[in-house]
């Protein structure tokens with residue numbers, strides 16, 4: 522069961538909400554309005570306070586961790602951590618919900634199909650470049666052969682309930698995939714001012730290859746030598762969210778080994794969801810004496826790409842873009858890493874970009890890892906509301922800082938919006954830099 526069900530070590534004692542963390546909640550309710558599921562449903566048990574109350578009942582032995590209703594309420598949580606930002610008592614809700622999920626996973630029964638699916642997806646697919654490449658090839662054929670267009674035009678998906686909306690969320694396959702770049706080092710444009718390692722990402726190496734290339738180009742333009750540390754693997758964020766903490770620990774150890782081999786000023790990621798997990802390796806490996814210190818040192822080096830670029834001062838030399846842009850905070854960046862100002866500062870530095878602030882920009886768009894696939898109804902409700910707010914800004918471009926949010930917002934622009942462009946912050950910077958190329962620039966392939 523749980524972690525052990527996918528052939529890993531059994532869950533350890535730490536993988537349950539700790540009493541000291543639960544005790545910090547004084548049940549004031551100041552977090553309720555920041556909670557997307559509570560705002561939608563108005564149900565106390567689907568609020569942060571209600572979920573913490575249920576965790577307390579489990580800790581006191583008055584409710585079973587395997588209770589289906591407990592599972593349902595914890596599962597409907599987006600783990601967006603909006604409540605953590607709103608809480609005046611410093612409740613670390615993200616830590617609590619991840620531990621609660623690990624505890625539920627270890628105690629609830631799983632069907633054979635569920636065990637096999639989880640074992641394949643989390644234990645093999647996400648951690649194997651070979652399998653990811655194969656899956657990417659299949660997706661590429663579907664998307665490029667005309668089959669996707671045909672099926673969308675015939676509206677056949679509508680016969681299968683949520684499939685039409687789910688299909689819109691399918692990540693694109695971007696060939697050439699990024700796996701072949703791993704192990705390479707890219708020289709800075711001009712004098713070297715920084716040495717950084719870039720986290721390539723597992724899904725991103727199939728679906729966001731162009732974003733990764735844009736990230737390298739922008740870092741190069743800002744005096745960085747960019748290394749793609751050999752041996753790096755999936756960061757384990759999806760595993761942590763699914764309660765599979767032992768498997769996430771194995772991945773964390775592999776990444777620490779890979780990135781420790783180099784001498785970097787920072788380990789940079791363009792995926793806020795991955796960044797949150799990478800910054801929490803210290804906590805994840807707290808119980809492992811041989812990795813505890815190394816994990817803390819590694820986490821201290823991790824920077825979101827927007828955070829890093831803002832800290833070194835953006836190089837000049839951008840051309841004008843003439844766009845009207847708004848910014849949707851990624852929950853894992855705003856609430857998980859407290860990075861809010863830096864992406865806005867970078868966007869406001871782009872010539873010709875008119876910035877329009879989005880109301881409730883830090884309220885979750887409904888993406889949340891694989892939440893949009895598991896809870897499509899709630900996810901779409903949140904997305905529809907988000908797109909109404911976006912429409913009110915009049916922006917033609919929606920910018921965010923996380924690939925998962927980009928997929929969700931692209932689906933939103935197509936289903937509920939005005940087909941606005943959806944870009945990552947570094948893609949905006951890359952476009953602006955490319956309007957004024959340097960004569961001796963050594964960029965990666967387009």
Ligand code: SF4
Nearest residue numbers: 546547549550552608
């Ligand atoms: S989590 Fe924080 S804001 Fe929410 S009820 Fe508890 S103490 Fe209050």
Ligand code: SF4
Nearest residue numbers: 556598599601602604
């Ligand atoms: S993490 Fe998000 S969805 Fe979950 S309780 Fe907190 S605010 Fe609500």
